[in-house]
Amino acid sequence: MSCLIRERKKSELSDQGKKKEAVQELKQSAARLKQVGSQYNDKELLKEADELEVQADTIEDRGMSPKSRKVLRTESFQMKNQQLSQ
Amino acid sequence: MTHSKRYQHRTIISFFTVLIVFILMAGGVQAGIEPSKVICRVETDRAILPAGDSQNVVLKITLDAPPSPAHIKRPLVNLALVLDQSGSMSGTKIQQAKAAAIEAAIEALTRLGLQDIFSVVVYDTNVHTIVPAQRAGNIQSIINTIQQIRAGGSTALFGGVSQGASEIRKKLESDYVHRIILLSDGLANVGPRMPEDLGRLGAALIKENISVTTVGVGTDYNEDLMTRLAQKSDGNTYFVESGFDLPRIFAAELGDVLNVVAKKVKVTITLSDNVEAINIIGREGRIRENQIEFYMNQLYGDQEKYALVEVNIPKSTSGSRIKIAQVDVTYENPFSRKPEKSTGISYASFSSDSGKVARSTNIEVIREYQLNLNALAQEKAIELSDQGKKKE
Structure with a gap:
């Protein structure tokens, strides 16, 4: 592999950040929501698990896009602060 | 300026025009009976806990705000609009918002009165107060002023919010609900620009009871900065992909601001002896x-x-029972302008009957706990995704 190609590859990996770990974090959270949702037959938790899985799959396929990042950041804020107006 | 840029700019102006009309027409109604008080509930994830070793328990402290009374003059609003008019605010993405904003204006005219205070600040490379803090007056004149906004230049976001706060302070001593609404689609590049800088500004403003609600438009703004500012000042935050969503966001935000039933709310949880705080999950607090x-x-x-x-x-x-915690809530009643108190107490009962313990599960607490853990996982995923990334 030429020096130029190696540098380019290194740069691409750097641009992606720890995407795999980020996706894993989301999938683990989705799995936990699904497990607890099933245990208590809670539709809200199950729905949230499904939506999170979709988000994780999207990031897995396309990377953490600016839109995905904004959605995650905003949803997290609104949940933690119970912002009902959305 | 390109045609699309001009179009987007006009859309933003329309949005703010609607907002101005909405606020100018706001006002009180008649005096009457006082509203109900805030109720404080303290629950655990299980009403009956397994007897034996020490264990961790999740406490959910809930404040149930009463409905806004229909026949009492609502608290007046002191609102500053802070608008990004930098070059990045131009573009094609807010095209449909104009028609939707006009619809929102019609609705607003039917809802509001004339006694609130408002101001408009715009920023690009510099900061300009184009509508100083004032009561409802010459609506058309104000609208004309706003319509003359032209986009261009850099993004002095910190300065814009600071100037918005200066306008709020002109009525800070009064019993208003103070709120800044910041609308931006770009990266701050003049003056302090890091999320921590805006976080410090938010933390300073909350001490003056000023909250900042942030509205990020499109996918080019800095969401860390915008959420940090909202978080530290106890405002709301919104992400809209295009201006088409602005009327809905605007209506929701005004719905909150016009519906305040308690101000300066302080919650103090005092744990009983031998009960130890482990962690706060979600909302910011202090142990x-x-x-x-x-x-x-x-x-x-x-x-x-x-x-x-x-x-x-x-x-x-x-068979034993202990008191886990007492929660004291103090707040200002914005209708009577008097301090109020509310209290909640949490007890735990213990049993060696596992079935009894399982049946006592409080799904409401479990659900919110899990959803907040998920919110933390979302933040962790962002952190991981950011790690090792090139600085842009």
């Missing part, structure tokens, strides 16, 4: 020895706000 504190600038009518705390409770025997 100080056996006390945990939360602060909320406002509560909105008929809405619920809560805090989640994980605590460790000592060894127990079957």
